[in-house]
Amino acid sequence: MTIVPAQRPACIGIDIGGTGSRWVACDVQGRELARGLSKGATAHIFNVTERQRLETVLADINVQLATHGILPSRIRAGLTGYGKGVEEAAKILFSDAFGVQADLFDDITAAYLAVFRPGEGHVISAGTGSFGIHISADGTQVRVGGRGILVDDAGSGSWIALRAVECLYRIHDRDGNFDAMPFLAHQIFVTVGATEWDNVREFIYSGDRGRIGTLAVAVSRAAHDGELYAMELLSRAGRELAKIATNLTMRIGPSPLAFIGGALDLHPNIKKAIDATLSGRDISFPRPDAALAAAQQI
Missing domain, CATH: 3.30.420.40 (ATPase, nucleotide binding domain)
Structure with a gap:
């Protein structure tokens, strides 16, 4: 029973x-x-x-x-x-x-709200998409970025994925093969499950940004394999996220900066680039639990 x-x-x-x-x-x-x-x-x-x-x-x-x-x-x-x-x-x-x-x-x-109380700081998120936000003590919000993968989302997982695929096929257009980026090509194709452009195109244009974002993991693996382009792309992602923080600071003024999101863990180069670009600023990389914070906000 x-x-x-x-x-x-x-x-x-x-x-x-x-x-x-x-x-x-x-x-x-x-x-x-x-x-x-x-x-x-x-x-x-x-x-x-x-x-x-x-x-x-x-x-x-x-x-x-x-x-x-x-x-x-x-x-x-x-x-x-x-x-x-x-x-x-x-x-x-x-x-x-x-x-x-x-x-x-x-x-x-x-x-x-999972990181700061209103007015305490600026949050920059890098997940499938990217954005920055400051919520004032009176509830007023200032947001930067977060306009979706077709417009921006710079530094996010989907942005990393699309830049990698773009570069990969430009190399193919130039050389007729992927020999200049063997590790990146291998990891992209393993994630897609095929090597033909028709399959990659379907993967990209399926309309599922979460699915596209999984290709960022392929870029991470290629970087860990020593692919120089992949390593530089991930550093570039960190610099793009730092720009979001800079824009928030220009709009609101200096405040502690909290960078969150799974894309930050793709490769050490991302956080290194953020630290180098924003040297001297109050920076943290917390791991907030948004679901728990929402449940506890009685």
């Missing part, structure tokens, strides 16, 4: 990103009860495919919560790509999935 665990009311914090989603359940005192992972999604639910991805992720998280015997009493979620244009539709999706109203905000706000 299957034993169904007793349901415990809990506050749920969810961090939904392009390459993965994380959830944490806390009791009313903010003590962690359980946590879990799901696939990536975005709030670009005006796109049918992205809407289906988000619905799938929410359904999966709901199943995981039930498995832990957790009944959502409150939901706070940060979503990449969230904005006023999708606010009403997104809230309906969350209500349908969890049976309670959700407090939704974008991943940029979620990232800041």
Whole structure:
């Protein structure tokens, strides 16, 4: 006989990103009860495919919560790509999935509040995309970057991936082969699962920025293999992220700088370039838990 665990009311914090989603359940005192992972999604639910991805992720998280015997009493979620244009539709999706109203905000706000209290500093994030944000004590926000892979997102995983593919095929156009960048070509093709341009094109133009971002790991592996271009590209990514910090400082004034996001861990060259570009500034590289912070914000 299957034993169904007793349901415990809990506050749920969810961090939904392009390459993965994380959830944490806390009791009313903010003590962690359980946590879990799901696939990536975005709030670009005006796109049918992205809407289906988000619905799938929410359904999966709901199943995981039930498995832990957790009944959502409150939901706070940060979503990449969230904005006023999708606010009403997104809230309906969350209500349908969890049976309670959700407090939704974008991943940029979620990232800041997981690191600083309003007014304490500047946050620069480098994940699948990139952005910088300062939230003042009165709630006013100043943001730089974060305009998506088709426009910018410099220094992010997707930016690194696309610059690498661009350079790789320019080399092929010049030489008719990939011999000048053997390690990078190998790692890109291993990640794609094929060597033909048709396959790489499909991988890139599938419309899934999270999938594109996985190619940044291939660039990282090529750099660790000694590929000079890959190493320099990752240093360049660090310099681009430092520019985001500089722009925030020009807009708001000097303040502690916190660099966060998985792209920072691709290679030591990224952090080295940030440190060198911003020498003398108050810099940290925290590892915030946005889902936990959301769950604990009663």
